[in-house]
Amino acid sequence: MRAHVSAVTTVRRLLRRLAMQLRNETGAVLVIIAGGMVILLGMAGLVLDSGRAFVARSELSRAVDAGVLAGARALRSGESSARNQALAVSRANGVLPDDPRTKVDVVFGINADGDNTVTVTATRPMRTSLMRLLGRNWVDVGSTATAVVPPVDLIFVVDQSGSLGTAGAWDDLQDAARSFVDFFSDDLDQLSVVSFGTRGETRLPLQAPFRTAAKSQIDRMASVGWTNTAEGLQLAYDQLTGKKARDRAVKVVVFFTDGRPTAFRGTIGGDRRIMAVAANEWNVVRGYFDNPDDIPMDRWQWPADDACRNVVNCKIWKEGGHPPHGVRGRQIARDMGLAAANQIRNEDAFVYAIGLGNPLGSKLERPDTDYLSQLANEHGSVNSNQPAGRMYFAPSAAELRDVFQRVAGDLVIRLSR
Template sequence: MRTCKAAKQQGQVLFIVALSMVVLLGTLGLAIDSGMGYISKAKLNAAVDSAVIAAARAVTQGATQAEQTANAQQAARNFFSANYPNNFLGSNPVFPDPTVTFNGGQVTIDASATATVPVSLMGVMNFKFLNVAASAQSVRKDLDLAFVVDTTGSMAVDPTVPPKVRTNAKLFLTKFNQTLDRIALIQFAYGAVVRDPFKPVLRGFDINSMNTHIDAFNFAGSTNSAEGVWQARDQLNNVIAPTKRSSLRVIVFFSDGAPNSFASYFTFKTPADCISAGTLSTGDQTTPNWPAGLRHDDQINSQLPLKCWQNASIVNTTNTSYITKLPDWYNAHNPLNLPALQEFPVVTATPRVVTNDTSTQTNAWRNVNRASRNLLEAMAAKSRNEGVYVFTLGLGQELTIPEGADGEIGENVLKCMANTADALPRCVTAGAGQPVGLYCHAVDANGLKPCFDKLASAILRITK
């Protein structure tokens, strides 16, 4: 009897041990296989996220929605497979083509993926696979972008620079969606010309027309930067509001120097001698010279007729006809000096002191030079107050050399325009709460492509 009872007890112990082993293996398998499933899930999430981001960028490529959809889906596939390769942890991923939905100026990209992960120790509990899934959505906002290009004479000092400016300006345009994004192309030197305006209601831009205009750029004249930014802001505000404006509005400003010229209606000794608005310019030197002018503010490099054009005698009191003072307000587009259109003061105590005194060479040179810089910064600040991002690209070493009436560093003006964190303290304080843009400095023409790519990437990140 004892032997039989002992044998029976031994059998029960073996059964309990065996059952315990199954449970233990199952628990251990659950821990191990769940960990593998968690790793696969995290990897799948990252792969789907990267895929929709890549698709949102690639959807800018193509002239039709069908081409844009195909490019977006191909980019999504490439990024998904790079981030979740086949047989990762023995799994079998499935990634259907994302859906691409166009709605007005916005594109919504939805993607999802699944993966079947084989289990190891959980097999003892009759589990064969773990199924993991992930999904993501990217919404690319609509975009209105005013592209302002400096075509002053300093760009052509080195003959190898203009071809690289043309090439990289055209490449920059390819980063954006030809049917969804609006782009305006603006060229400036002594004056500014809108080569390709926005469509005020419809979307899209004509890249072939812009390429033709960029190929025709002639580089000559001085730097009336404010006129270029005035035209950019005017283009942005001319889009019929509020329903037709894009949710993201941007100015991209490209220059190789600090501003030294500005346009307005000026007061002559004999008012009838000149009744046209025009550009008054200084050089970039740090010693006084007589300002020169007037040139057309709506043309790139063209003199106004006499007596509006008198070159360096335009403010010289020894001349029989001369400018007696600077205007109180920038009024190049306000011939009647209507108070409602007086947005940007010429005569001001900040950030640089400007009076309307042109009685001496030093006073005339200093006031024109300072006003040129003040107006540019004020127009950029007003644009930012209106929710516009300002991105700036500076070319060349001249931007790092003290110039002008106050021996200023040109790139400080460009940083101030963009409201960057490393701008002068007065600019950052003035720009508190405003959109923060980006400044990129290309040391030479070989740095243009990286800088344009950097600006385009930053803009496209904001669109998502």
């Protein structure tokens, strides 16, 4: 009997021990599960908050990119202006919310190539979500962008032919030209002024500083003579390839005219002369000039009385086997301009061509926009391996300032990268 009781008791004891062991293991499992859930939630929070941070950083990057480009475009107006522009555009794009912990810095420097740089760095704190389970309540989100502002060697080629004065556009042109010069920096850039009428002349060699001297030269010009497009462009080429030109600078020619080519320098009667053709008649030669370099730039000089003025066939001129006449001379003047522009573009230079004229006028009284587009190699239409410039057209003198401003704006945008 005692043995039987002892066996039951033993079984009960075993059952109690087993129950206690099960209870202890269940508690341990619950603890393990709870700890694991915290870790899993933390890891999920890391993934979630990393995604949120990526989106926030992308938004910040877009704002910083916009700000640094705005600063780069304004750098030619000084660092203070560049900083204000960078901050204003960054703010407009959301880089500076109301949170005072958001920081933005604008730094100016010079890179290894010697080019000026603008760098914008922005950081903002982002509150976490599930990562707070791991004790991380905030993460910093940041973005940095740098824009390079290369120097420019710019040749400003200005038509000063008599038609501008006749049309009452000369004063407007001088005013627009002076304002155009101010878009470029005495500290970063170099500028040369070339003008052309019956012949061309380098008014201001490529140099820095240039603002005061360039405006002074523009003021001294007078509207006289024919339109020797090729000579103006050839002188621009000479400046771009001269000793003052800098290898690291972006080379640009800004060319302005109000008409079609009506003069050129060539071998006429065995000597180097300039021939002028009528501006508004197809087949009339005005005459030639025996001593081209003696032609005054700022007062009228007509061909000598014996230079067959207004005569269709002028003296003896052996140019490609053709007798000289207005149509042939006009074509040669045109082709020489294209050849000079091609030389310029071969130097990896951009050509910006600006035309002024009444679009409703006769064909000879308005600029040849197709010709200007070819000078600029617009859209790479002439040679896709050369820099593609742009052509602009001002239908009236009153619009010249706006057109020059657009040209400068396009250049500044293109130069900021």
